[in-house]
């Protein structure tokens with residue numbers, strides 16, 4: 001864990017596996033008043049037509065990844081990169097540096113706006129080594145069969161495609177072992193909410209109490 005300098009914002013890295021429940025946990029944290037930086041949202045923004053990553057991606061992957069409306073055909077690009085690790089690394093080499101910079105800017109902005117704690121929702125936190133840049137890591141955990149079932153149900157993928165996406169990430173069991181805080185999302189939403197509320201209360205206490213999130 002990185003040390004927290006005096007007067008600095010407490011950075012919480014929130015991660016998990018695909019469909020483990022990060023968005024569900026983030027929605028609860030927002031309700032509790034947390035400032036949240038969302039890596040997937042930034043990815044979508046920079047990959048949109050006219051965004052910083054759009055041109056380099058089209059140059060690298062060709063017109064086959066552009067849809068009729070001129071936006072990236074995300075489904076086509078996903079099929080490509082989740083069946084070819086080399087292509088995935090090429091995409092990541094374009095997108096990740098831009099996302100890292102934007103996240104740092106958003107943390108700065110939240111701190112300037114008075115937040116004492118910021119949640120960074122980063123699906124690939126461990127895979128990208130970002131744990132060195134946060135003060136604590138929360139992992140949203142589910143067991144593998146639950147993860148597969150929820151991913152298939154949410155995204156309408158067949159089981160083989162869902163497995164490929166899960167296999168493109170560090171195993172969730174391993175992430176759980178590396179966590180400072182584990183949110184166990186195997187149970188019902190109420191059980192998850194109780195854990196998130198308790199973990200956020202601990203953050204408020206560590207960050208000096210009061211309105212730490214905003």
Ligand SMILES: CC(C)(COP(=O)(O)OP(=O)(O)OC[C@H]1O[C@@H](n2cnc3c(N)ncnc32)[C@H](O)[C@@H]1O)[C@@H](O)C(=O)NCCC(=O)NCCS
Nearest residue numbers: 017018039040043074077078081091092095123124168169
């Ligand atoms: C492959 C792309 C086009 C698929 O887009 P799509 O709209 O279907 O999915 P979305 O971007 O909403 O991501 C959904 C989830 O997929 C998983 N995922 C996405 N990219 C990756 C990756 N490179 N490696 C492993 N898992 C990934 C994450 O769990 C993420 O939360 C897109 O995810 C992308 O450009 N990825 C590269 C950038 C990246 O690494 N993003 C992950 C977080 S920084």
Ligand SMILES: Nc1ncnc2c1ncn2[C@@H]1O[C@H](COP(=O)(O)OP(=O)(O)OP(=O)(O)O)[C@@H](O)[C@H]1O
Nearest residue numbers: 017018019020021022023024150154185187188189
């Ligand atoms: N405790 C729960 N019980 C039942 N279903 C749940 C629970 N938590 C989340 N889900 C469902 O599981 C799916 C995955 O959850 P969510 O979208 O929050 O995951 P995620 O980690 O944000 O995924 P991604 O990495 O793909 O963005 C969603 O359809 C969500 O409604």
